[in-house]
Amino acid sequence: MRPVNRLAAPIRGFAQRFAYLxxxxxxxxxxxxxxxxxxxVERLRANVTDAVAPILDALSRPVATAADWVLRxxxxxxxxxxxxxxxxxxxxxxxxxxxxxxxxxxxAQLRSLLQFAPERPGTFISGRVxxxxxxxxxxxxxxxxxxxxxxxxxxxxxxxxxxVGRTDVVGGRSARVLLITDLNSRIPVVVEHSRVRAILAxxxxxxxxxxxxxxxxxxxxxxxIVTSGHGGAFPPGVxxxxxxxxxxxxxxxQPYVNYDRLEYVRIIDLGLTGILQLPxxxxxxxxxxxx
Amino acid sequence: MKPTIWQRLDVLARQLTPxxxxxxxxxxxxxxxxxxxxxxxxxxxxxxxxxxxxxxRPVMMPMAAVFLIGVFHDLLTGFPLGVHALVFxxxxxxxxAQRRFFMGKSxxxxxxxxxxxxxxxxxxTWVLMSGLNATLMETRVAFFQYVMTxxxxxxxxxxxxxxxxxxxxxx
Numbered sequence: 276m277r278p279v280n281r282l283a284a285p286i287r288g289f290a291q292r293f294a295y296l297x298x299x300x301x302x303x304x305x306x307x308x309x310x311x312x313x314x315x316v317e318r319l320r321a322n323v324t325d326a327v328a329p330i331l332d333a334l335s336r337p338v339a340t341a342a343d344w345v346l347r348x349x350x351x352x353x354x355x356x357x358x359x360x361x362x363x364x365x366x367x368x369x370x371x372x373x374x375x376x377x378x379x380x381x382x383a384q385l386r387s388l389l390q391f392a393p394e395r396p397g398t399f400i401s402g403r404v405x406x407x408x409x410x411x412x413x414x415x416x417x418x419x420x421x422x423x424x425x426x427x428x429x430x431x432x433x434x435x436x437x438x439v440g441r442t443d444v445v446g447g448r449s450a451r452v453l454l455i456t457d458l459n460s461r462i463p464v465v466v467e468h469s470r471v472r473a474i475l476a477x478x479x480x481x482x483x484x485x486x487x488x489x490x491x492x493x494x495x496x497x498x499x500i501v502t503s504g505h506g507g508a509f510p511p512g513v514x515x516x517x518x519x520x521x522x523x524x525x526x527x528x529q530p531y532v533n534y535d536r537l538e539y540v541r542i543i544d545l546g547l548t549g550i551l552q553l554p555x556x557x558x559x560x561x562x563x564x565x566x
Numbered sequence: 567m568k569p570t571i572w573q574r575l576d577v578l579a580r581q582l583t584p585x586x587x588x589x590x591x592x593x594x595x596x597x598x599x600x601x602x603x604x605x606x607x608x609x610x611x612x613x614x615x616x617x618x619x620x621x622x623r624p625v626m627m628p629m630a631a632v633f634l635i636g637v638f639h640d641l642l643t644g645f646p647l648g649v650h651a652l653v654f655x656x657x658x659x660x661x662x663a664q665r666r667f668f669m670g671k672s673x674x675x676x677x678x679x680x681x682x683x684x685x686x687x688x689x690x691t692w693v694l695m696s697g698l699n700a701t702l703m704e705t706r707v708a709f710f711q712y713v714m715t716x717x718x719x720x721x722x723x724x725x726x727x728x729x730x731x732x733x734x735x736x737x
Contacts, residue, residue: 291629295659298633302655305637305648306698316647323641327593334597342600406596406642407605411707412695413644416598451644458699479704535602 321446324406324417328449331405332419339538346536397510400424400542402450414457414479415440418540421448429508431543437514437531438462438502439540452540455515455530456483463506464515466492467499475500475515475528482519485526494518494526510543580733584626585635587726588615592639606707609715611722612639613687616654617680618726620661621668632658649694653687660686676723681716688712 309316350357385391402418420426422445432439432452440454441462453460460477464485471492473485485494498518504511516528569577591611598605612635619627636651643650661683668676688708696703 294629295655298629298655299652299659301633302636302648302652305651306646306694309647310698319647320641320644323638327642330593331596334593338597338599404598407598407608410608410610410643411606411711412691412703415644417596458701480707535605536600537598538600 317444320444320451321449324444324449324451325421325446328405328417328419328446331417332403335403335405342536397543397545398425400426400544402426402540402542404537404540405449412479414454414460414477415443415451416454416537418450418452418542419448420542421446421450423447425544426450426542427544430545431502431509431513432540433513433543434532434537434540436533437516438509439532439534439537441508442542450542454534456481456534462509462515463503464500465503466494466518467501469493469498472503472505473500473526482527482529483516485518485528488526494521496521500528508545510545580736581626583729584615584619584623585631587729588612588619588627588632588635589638591615591722592635592642595639596642607711607714609718610684610687610711612650613654613657613684613715614680614719614722615726616658617661617683618723620658621665621676621679622726622730624658624662624665627658629655629658629662646695646698649691649698652694653690656690657683657687673720673723677716677719680719680723684712684715684719688715 400420402420402424404416405419406417418432426442426445428442428445430442432441438455440452440457440460442450443453444451454477455462455475456477456479458477458479460475460483462475463472464475465472469492471488471494473492473494474487475483476486477483485500488494496518500515500518502509502511502513502515514531516530518526519529520527591614595608595611599608616627616632616635632654633651636649636654637647639645639650639654640647661679664679668679688711692703692705692708
């Protein structure tokens with residue numbers, strides 16, 4: 276057996292080195308494929324996330340419960356201060372409620388005077404966050420709702436605090452949500468007070484920036500940024516964030532949504548095609564509940 | 567003596583354990599932990615397993631499987647396809663060539679080796695992501711993620727080394 280072994284060792288070594296080189300080239304090939312045929316890669320991504328979604332769903336539940344317990348213990352400690360703060364908040368909010376009721380009636384009257392076309396009401400699809408955006412580069416997460424529950428690519432994803440992002444790759448029972456902080460995220464927004472239009476562009480940091488403002492537009496720290504509804508995919512007026520800094524390097528916005536403890540999100544279905552053209556985006560086959 | 571079916575199943579199960587662990591770590595890595603600010607700097611768990619098995623059980627980790635685990639990681643975390651496949655394969659390949667060096671060395675050397683390998687991996691990821699996005703990516707968060715990965719390594723390494731010892735005893 277010895278001579279065979281002596282002969283086989285260099286061949287095996289050569290084969291291993293060849294395999295190594297081959298796999299490195301294959302990895303580069305996959306990167307090129309991702310750029311060249313995004314549709315194929317998206318289909319693969321949707322299928323894989325769909326297959327793993329039940330496992331992630333099961334795994335994320337006990338973790339969420341544990342996190343909930345920690346949160347509960349934390350709030351127990353600060354119960355007295357919390358209660359005091361909430362009383363003050365409640366008093367302020369009651370004043371706001373009165374103001375809102377008055378404005379609502381006034382608005383309804385003015386609308387009927389103008390015969391204003393009512394906005395198309397959207398439907399909500401609730402989803403649980405089952406996988407985090409793993410790491411420093413990817414600004415996205417998975418939810419356990421897909422085309423089976425009516426989710427389509429390009430829909431707005433919100434919580435009670437405001438806009439989270441939009442759906443990207445959608446599978447049958449899972450969907451990837453691209454955060455507004457992602458490098459590839461571009462959301463049409465307006466400054467709430469001045470109605471100045473802009474685009475909110477993510478740059479992979481926690482603070483996205485406002486770009487494409489009209490010449491001479493005035494924006495100052497503290498301004499509220501809301502979605503404009505242009506492009507048709509997002510409902511107008513969803514709170515996005517607050518301007519925190521205005522400088523030569525750009526207008527920095529702090530999102531209202533805190534991504535750290537995101538557990539449930541709502542996906543808004545306006546029944547429109549969305550900002551993403553559907554034929555270019557992968558849509559898996561499957562039953563769909565029409566809104 | 568001809569091995570019984572149970573013995574053969576036992577051997578098969580043991581041989582599949584390294585791949586199974588690494589595969590499970592990819593899924594575990596994605597589970598949301600709801601800890602403030604952790605999501606962006608979550609340690610790259612499968613890289614630890616790839617490093618460990620490249621040194622201790624390379625026979626049970628075919629390089630093609632390491633590649634596929636990388637692809638799976640990319641698909642699940644939303645990375646561009648191929649980035650982690652390349653990172654895992656290069657860490658595995660380089661460590662595989664250096665594995666004799668780590669034999670019989672202390673845990674500190676083993677940890678230091680991981681710190682170097684993970685640094686190489688982090689730089690590689692940064693270069694690839696910057697190239698694919700045609701812009702220079704942020705380095706600060708990537709650096710903290712690297713620190714987290716190296717810092718949490720001993721916990722997982724301890725479990726993997728326990729398994730390794732149990733395995734050797736069984737042999």
